[in-house]
Amino acid sequence: MTLPVSATHVVVIPSYDTGPKVYETVHAARAQWQPVFVVVDGSRDGTAEGLHAMAAGDPGLRVWVLPHNQGKGAAVLHGLQHAQAAGFSHALTMDADGQHASECIGEFMQASRQRPEAMILGRPVFDASAPLLRVRGRRVSNWWTNLETLGAGVDDSLFGFRVYPIADLLTVMQQQRWMRRFDFDTEAVVRLAWRGVKPINRDAPVRYLSAEEGGVSHFRYVRDNALLTWMHTRLMIGFVLRLPMLVWRRMRGLPPFQP
Numbered sequence: 001m002t003l004p005v006s007a008t009h010v011v012v013i014p015s016y017d018t019g020p021k022v023y024e025t026v027h028a029a030r031a032q033w034q035p036v037f038v039v040v041d042g043s044r045d046g047t048a049e050g051l052h053a054m055a056a057g058d059p060g061l062r063v064w065v066l067p068h069n070q071g072k073g074a075a076v077l078h079g080l081q082h083a084q085a086a087g088f089s090h091a092l093t094m095d096a097d098g099q100h101a102s103e104c105i106g107e108f109m110q111a112s113r114q115r116p117e118a119m120i121l122g123r124p125v126f127d128a129s130a131p132l133l134r135v136r137g138r139r140v141s142n143w144w145t146n147l148e149t150l151g152a153g154v155d156d157s158l159f160g161f162r163v164y165p166i167a168d169l170l171t172v173m174q175q176q177r178w179m180r181r182f183d184f185d186t187e188a189v190v191r192l193a194w195r196g197v198k199p200i201n202r203d204a205p206v207r208y209l210s211a212e213e214g215g216v217s218h219f220r221y222v223r224d225n226a227l228l229t230w231m232h233t234r235l236m237i238g239f240v241l242r243l244p245m246l247v248w249r250r251m252r253g254l255p256p257f258q259p
Helices: 021-032 047-056 072-085 102-114 132-148 166-174 184-195 221-252
Strands: 009-015 036-041 061-066 090-093 119-126 162-165 199-206
Touching (some): 009 102, 021 036, 036 072, 047 061, 072 090, 072 166, 072 184, 102 119, 119 184, 132 184, 162 184, 166 184, 184 199
Parallel strands (some): 119 199
Antiparallel strands (some): 090 162
């Protein structure tokens, strides 16, 4: 069955040294949606060549390769800029490592079409493969995010399977130099909520693959938690400065606090 080509919604997949798993991820995403944009973030594993070969025979797939590793947020930004230039209004981001369920793409895109002013956020449903440390650790970030948005309704701050309004996210990213690495997912939802973009949460399964299954993790506990700590520090400063405005919006049921 040939998929219809969306004129408004695109899938954006940042990829860095995921090995052959990226081919499976892209193939699965293309089976659910077109178009799909892939941004190779300076990978050294040879997958850029393989992805270019896939794109050569698939008009629904486009691939860009950054000259060196710049971080997840920077790769997403590159994809968003190309998406906006091509006329797209919304982008679903998903990881290239096989953790995210491509079969959820269609329902997330439909939810976005129904509420185009909102961001559609994945709420992870973990199975037995999820490391307990990672599951418990994200609760800390979720607590801070809930505070920083004055309870706007972000159920999970770290899960990267989401649909964003492109214009709003580009405006947020271009106004400051952060959100370019592992801090992207959390800071994006906080700053979009400050901008008045309502979060809508939907369940999505997540699977942590073992090395034997081709799983790759670039998470570094000390480095990335230090990055998150610095991120929440500056977000708290921004929250305090915006608190009167957020309280005013909440009292009047204005975005992002509207039903």
